[in-house]
Amino acid sequence: MDETVAEYIRRTVLKIPRDEIKMMLQKWGFLSEAQLETINFHQIKDNISQDVVQLCEENSADIKQAAVLDIIYNNIYPNKRIWSVYQMNKTGEETEFFDLTDFKKKFKRLLRSALKNVTITFKEYEDNAIWIRIAWGTPYTKPNQYKTSYVVYHSQTSYVFISASVLKSNLPLLCQALVVASNYQDIREMELRSHSLNSLKDIVFKRYSQNFQTYSPRPLTEKNVAPETVDLRIIQENRNEKERIQRLNREVFGDGPQPKIEFAQYKLETMFKSDPKMDVLDKKEPFRCLVKFSSPHLLESLKSLAPAGMADAPLSPLLTCIPQKARNYFKIREKKGVLPGSFVSP
């Protein structure tokens, strides 16, 4: 077994939390159950990974098998990477039958014709997701297994999720390969990025609970709530206001959990407006700003602002439109005569 392959497998196993190693190796299926039985999964990870490499040596593992293990790891821990969303377009209504073999063949052929040295690995999952792992080399150097890009393509849709990581220069080539292999005409990057791959899927596939405008003449009653011990000495101030805020929040955000994104960015090119009495800036040019919001769970955080008294309810559509518009990067310009809207600029 090649030394570089051995080292790569060793490092991949080291990334996996100890309690998950056995499960992942089983999913991988390269080592037999009998072989797995010989490994003590309670020893330190360093030793576990050495044992795994030893067994892989016995089975003469090559880079192809090692690459599959890497895909399995990234499929279970996608949030370690940052994902961008791309959408492919074609004219014509016909939904062609998707031929996986043909897709793989065309994809490999296009990449290999441009770059002799690439490692391309595919793995299909039950949810119709095709995972593609690409290790990039150059015309003169072997592929660097540590400089990898990942693609997740749901063949029933026109969306592709790409985690390009280091070699951004290979991105156009990657996009071209995807378009050609899937029989589309072009591909564009959406202004939507996050660590949470599942949330990105929720957003573009509309799998989150959307905020349908519901008119409830009476407040919705909760089920299964333990009766509160009412202390008559405590009066809830502004109860009506609090309920109004909750209702408006529900209307704009919906009832279900929000898709998980970590940031949103707004490039503002709107006019500065102020109270004329204040005698301040009155320029005819835009007041240029760049606003970035970040949080471990941005949408839930924004949802909590109005109840916390830090924002008005309803919150601005610039923020609440993120899931529907499937974007978290915006350029905002002034709409003539109206409050600022989101004028999308390429």
Place this chain on the structure above:
Amino acid sequence: LPPQHNADPQKTAFLLRKQWTLYSVTPLYGFSNADLKHYARLLSAFTAAEKQKGLAVEVGVELDIKVTVSNVPDLKGSDRDQDAILVQLSLRSSASQKNSEDKLVWLGCFCCVFGDHLSENLPEDFTCLPLFLANGAEGYTSIVGSWFQKTFDCCFRRLAISPLNLSWMAAMWTGCQVDKTTSAMELVFSAPCLPYPLDISYAIHPEDAKALWDTVQKTPGEITQEEVDIFMDCLYSHFHRHFKIHLSATRLMKVSTAIASAHCDGIIKFLQSKYLAGVLMLLTELAISQIQ
């Protein structure tokens, strides 16, 4: 901002583009400018002793720490200010020869810029250098700080910068004339007490921020609290117009401009030598307020 004391910018260039942690220091008792070499030897011995105790920063390799204490006469506001004192810690690996370069690992600077009013009523035995800046590992700061506290009966405290003071810095620094306007005027806010904490970075094009400030400031060379409030309110209301969020209900943590950047935990970065004295004067003032 006040005119620069006739300083040689080369002598103070070491302050630029480094991250400094700020402390306020009470007056030093029995400190003398004539004994700097002596202090360096004492501090060196103290540092070595701390290392033996296991409180050192570096482990493993046998390292020789060289201590230099010097004064920086160019670093002051008026002639009534004390000379600034610079403490440098360098590493000399024992394997190296006499001529090889020492590696500078820690810098500490005591200074006073237009802060002479603190020393007005103090006896002569006291030296007023209320502002201390440290760059380098926290472990070294702790050792040097301990030695000064023991030797000169003074007290170091981390200098916190309140949102109010950060707003002043934002307004003041936005108004400064900068040759090439490359850096945005950035304010960083935090709302930590939510179920999921939120950070907001609000960066304004420096020309637009300056244009706004120029219409707010009525008297050149003078800034009032009211003007700072109006400036901030303008920025807050522009933000609110778009996002419906009240920035005034969040906590202002950091201000960055082309002149300097300041963080509420008492961390500063100086970016322009032209305005160095002005920023130091402000920080000296803050240090003095914290002491009193």
